[in-house]
Amino acid sequence: MSLEQSLAVDGTTPGVTAGPSSRPRSVIEAEHLTKSFGAVTAVSDLSFALHPGMVTGFLGPNGAGKTTTMRLILGLERPTSGAVTVGGRRYADLPAPLREVGALIDATAVNKGRKAYSHLLALARSNGIPATRVDEVLKMVGLEGVARRRVGTFSLGMAQRLGIATALLGDPPVLMFDEPVNGLDPEGIVWVRTLMRSLAAQGRTVLVSSHLMSEMAQTADRVIVIGKGHMIADSTVEDLVNANSARTVRVVTADPDRFTELLQERGAAVTTGNDGALSVTGPDSKWIGELAASAGVVLHELTPVRASLEEAFMNLTQSHVEYHAGPGAGPQGGLDGGPPQAPVPQAPAPQAPVPPAPMPPGPPPPGRPPQGPAQAAPQPGRGQ
Amino acid sequence: MSQLSTAGPSTGPTPGGSPSVGHYRPATWWDAIRSEWVKLRSLRSMTICSIITAVLAIGIGVLVCSIVASRSNHTTNTDPTTLSLAGLALGQLAVAILAVLGVASEYASGTISVSLLAVPKRTRFFLCKLGVITALCLVLGEVLSFVAFGIGQAILHGNYHSASLSQPHVARAVIGAGLYIAAIGLLSAGLGFLFRSTAAGVAVVVGVVFVLPDIIVPIVDGVAGTHIAKYWPTLAGERIFTVTPGGSDVMAPWTGFLVMLALVAAVVVAAWVVLEARDV
Numbered sequence: 018m019s020l021e022q023s024l025a026v027d028g029t030t031p032g033v034t035a036g037p038s039s040r041p042r043s044v045i046e047a048e049h050l051t052k053s054f055g056a057v058t059a060v061s062d063l064s065f066a067l068h069p070g071m072v073t074g075f076l077g078p079n080g081a082g083k084t085t086t087m088r089l090i091l092g093l094e095r096p097t098s099g100a101v102t103v104g105g106r107r108y109a110d111l112p113a114p115l116r117e118v119g120a121l122i123d124a125t126a127v128n129k130g131r132k133a134y135s136h137l138l139a140l141a142r143s144n145g146i147p148a149t150r151v152d153e154v155l156k157m158v159g160l161e162g163v164a165r166r167r168v169g170t171f172s173l174g175m176a177q178r179l180g181i182a183t184a185l186l187g188d189p190p191v192l193m194f195d196e197p198v199n200g201l202d203p204e205g206i207v208w209v210r211t212l213m214r215s216l217a218a219q220g221r222t223v224l225v226s227s228h229l230m231s232e233m234a235q236t237a238d239r240v241i242v243i244g245k246g247h248m249i250a251d252s253t254v255e256d257l258v259n260a261n262s263a264r265t266v267r268v269v270t271a272d273p274d275r276f277t278e279l280l281q282e283r284g285a286a287v288t289t290g291n292d293g294a295l296s297v298t299g300p301d302s303k304w305i306g307e308l309a310a311s312a313g314v315v316l317h318e319l320t321p322v323r324a325s326l327e328e329a330f331m332n333l334t335q336s337h338v339e340y341h342a343g344p345g346a347g348p349q350g351g352l353d354g355g356p357p358q359a360p361v362p363q364a365p366a367p368q369a370p371v372p373p374a375p376m377p378p379g380p381p382p383p384g385r386p387p388q389g390p391a392q393a394a395p396q397p398g399r400g401q
Numbered sequence: 402m403s404q405l406s407t408a409g410p411s412t413g414p415t416p417g418g419s420p421s422v423g424h425y426r427p428a429t430w431w432d433a434i435r436s437e438w439v440k441l442r443s444l445r446s447m448t449i450c451s452i453i454t455a456v457l458a459i460g461i462g463v464l465v466c467s468i469v470a471s472r473s474n475h476t477t478n479t480d481p482t483t484l485s486l487a488g489l490a491l492g493q494l495a496v497a498i499l500a501v502l503g504v505a506s507e508y509a510s511g512t513i514s515v516s517l518l519a520v521p522k523r524t525r526f527f528l529c530k531l532g533v534i535t536a537l538c539l540v541l542g543e544v545l546s547f548v549a550f551g552i553g554q555a556i557l558h559g560n561y562h563s564a565s566l567s568q569p570h571v572a573r574a575v576i577g578a579g580l581y582i583a584a585i586g587l588l589s590a591g592l593g594f595l596f597r598s599t600a601a602g603v604a605v606v607v608g609v610v611f612v613l614p615d616i617i618v619p620i621v622d623g624v625a626g627t628h629i630a631k632y633w634p635t636l637a638g639e640r641i642f643t644v645t646p647g648g649s650d651v652m653a654p655w656t657g658f659l660v661m662l663a664l665v666a667a668v669v670v671a672a673w674v675v676l677e678a679r680d681v
Contacts, residue, residue, distance in 0.1 A: 091521075094681070122514055122515075126511030127511075131444060135440075143428060143432050143435075
């Protein structure tokens with residue numbers, strides 16, 4: 018059985034029509050969620066709701082409280098105050114929790130002496146899930162060949178796949194993944210990304226935490242950003258980037274000096290890069306293009322440079338980072354895994370250079386692939 | 402092959418039903434018991450501990466009975482039932498390790514989080530885990546007790562006085578030895594939940610069963626020492642092994658066993674309270 022078949026729970030048409038309307042909505046709602054460990058407040062007054070049919074990215078620097086929040090949702094920690102429900106119920110009150118919520122919290126939290134199959138079978142049994150489903154999920158994540166091997170012999174990437182299999186075991190409408198791409202090779206990362214997208218496309222509620230912004234930019238429809246346990250932002254990726262980054266336009270012209278003068282006369286901030294390109298802050302590309310045309314300046318390139326989600330995130334969380342690197346490490350210190358920022362931030366997704374003037378009117382090119390219902394078709398060949 | 406792959410364009414429910422559509426039965430206590438059994442039998446340490454218990458229980462019993470039977474002049478007058486069950490007194494150590502491991506390995510590996518995601522009703526999880534471990538120890542204890550008794554009596558027969566199950570108190574002692582092993586298993590599993598660590602759990606159970614009575618009883622003189630020897634829960638519990646009635650400084654078999662069960666109950670209740678109250 019192929020992955021797309023097994024994941025296309027509702028089939029082709031029922032999934033789109035009958036499924037969401039007949040299925041009881043299982044969505045997560047947190048209200049004023051607070052959790053303190055002694056004097057340390059790990060999560061502070063978080064309120065949010067997760068909606069079906071989309072991937073929600075859960076972002077924050079290390080120590081921001083992402084894992085604690087997920088554990089609160091799953092009833093592994095008890096909130097100091099506030100409440101969180103899954104489909105209107107506390108997690109512990111779900112009649113068969115693995116069929117309602119699938120979660121990957123810590124992929125290495127598996128008894129090393131147990132075989133992968135036995136680990137999943139024990140979990141399946143506890144929720145009345147048929148044993149055949151164990152073979153199915155092992156196949157989905159590509160571990161069918163090592164099902165009878167002890168988990169202690171697995172690499173971190175294989176352990177992640179087993180953790181994902183655990184989450185998928187009950188075929189739940191709500192899925193939560195804490196740092197799912199840790200330890201995966203590039204192919205595995207693409208696989209996880211596609212899996213998240215296809216799970217959401219099937220109408221499921223997907224929450225994915227990460228400290229890697231670039232990962233979220235390509236996966237999430239919406240992001241919740243927290244820092245030191247506090248809510249910092251809850252919006253679409255698009256809005257987050259727009260609201261938290263200065264917009265610049267890269268301009269390459271045959272006459273940089275004159276055009277710089279022109280721009281500065283009209284109040285735009287202009288800096289000249291090493292390659293002679295102008296970086297213009299203030300006006301948008303349409304305005305710049307029109308200015309060039311009216312002044313008779315030849316433009317070779319006119320590219321709106323959108324700040325990356327990473328940069329927006331950094332601007333947002335600067336004051337909320339729990340563990341700062343020492344002085345001189347730069348503003349991104351404390352965000353492990355984040356590559357050093359280039360002076361000119363690049364959006365993580367490939368940016369098509371905008372053809373020279375005349376500028377086509379319209380919105381700036383998106384920094385990430387279009388997403389939404391149109392992308393619902395699962396990609397073939399995953400995990401096979 | 403799967404209930405999911407059959408989902409086609411038809412609007413009716415697919416055979417077997419897709420779980421995510423909400424047509425599933427709630428998880429039951431029996432589901433949790435089956436889950437715990439899978440966990441227990443899929444750990445190599447469980448098999449190893451069971452084998453060690455069997456080797457100790459039968460091996461030591463055979464050894465003791467053979468030594469007694471080979472002597473021409475019998476200086477001891479030990480009860481033949483007690484002789485044949487001598488191995489279980491050592492075998493309980495392996496049972497204790499098995500039971501502590503059955504619980505504490507979840508904490509050591511972190512699997513406890515996943516287990517409580519699957520069964521978030523903690524009382525259910527707790528009782529099913531203890532139940533399955535205790536049941537395994539009970540079966541192990543009873544089988545080994547009867548086997549050790551049978552082999553031991555066969556060795557003693559003709560060379561020393563031997564016992565049979567039809568004699569007074571003998572059946573109670575043999576069955577009681579199995580019950581005692583189950584009680585040790587339950588105690589150890591409870592300690593596993595309480596300490597969440599294999600090392601701490603094993604250390605405490607070994608201390609309670611073997612070390613402390615052997616250290617404290619000889620050094621405490623007079624009435625206090627006698628009382629400790631009489632009421633120390635595991636010493637009192639071991640009275641159920643014996644056929645011959647003791648004097649006034651030992652407890653009656655069932656009374657002694659109840660004293661031990663009181664300790665077991667206290668540990669289990671404490672472990673349950675702690676599991677309910679703590680974050681994972």
